[in-house]
Amino acid sequence: MRPASPLHHRARLLCLYVGVPLVTCLGSPGVPVAAQEAEVFAVRYGTIRGFPLRGLLPDAPEGERIDIALAVWVVRSADRVVLFDTGFFRESWFERFDVRDFVRPDRAIASLGIAPGDVTDVVVSHAHWDHMGGLELFPAATAWIQREEFVYYTGQAWQQGARRGGIDAADVVHLVQRNTQGLVRLVDGDGVEIIPGLTVHTGSRHTFASQYLHVAGAAPIVLASDNVYLWRAIEEGRASATFEPDDRDGNVAAARRMVQLAGDVGRVIPGHDPDTFVRFPEVGEGVVRIR
């Protein structure tokens, strides 16, 4: 994994040395410790019943189905509330999938005491309907997306013959509008620390330029989103769905790298695994504490 910067170490040592309460350190301006100690939660906003397993693991037997979790993730530190992905709410998707127990994502985070306006930042893993579709529910947040993802899905994707599966045109229109409001930050590639302690990574692409999020700390967390759908993909070395259909080896390698970055497979959190809500303690309605 990328080592924590010397500044992180220095800041933490200083806190211990002078014996001040940790919270004092977290509040110190210019000291990037806050995200290291950030809380991480998964918030379930629904279930898709009977999703074809082959859509998640290309080598799965035909006809096998699974109930998958719909989730967003919250990283909360002393001075920021960061949402990783935003879910969706547009009606047309309820006609295409058997969605159960839906709670609109901006309401689902209320069990953490978070109002939509409290969300300072949204990290968009990729532009698919069930991840970027709720962006406009968080009107004040700065949205972070890979530049190549933004450029492709606002342009070339809509040309004849181009690939845009799972992309909702209304989401793209909102993204463009949000950019005109100065609320979109375009990220260039792999290993970029966008917020102190929060680093985005790219790898095998789930969409044109998907990204995942590493949360630094004593127990680092990797929020994979759909770059890995299920734990069994990592544990059994199986590929998840990728933008390039034949990039299975690349996807497996990317998942291995996530495990290295997190230091433990249990701290790599897949995008749709219902087991997330079994493995971690429940702290509210549909909410589990990952860290």
Ligand SMILES: [Zn+2]
């Ligand atoms: Zn998804």
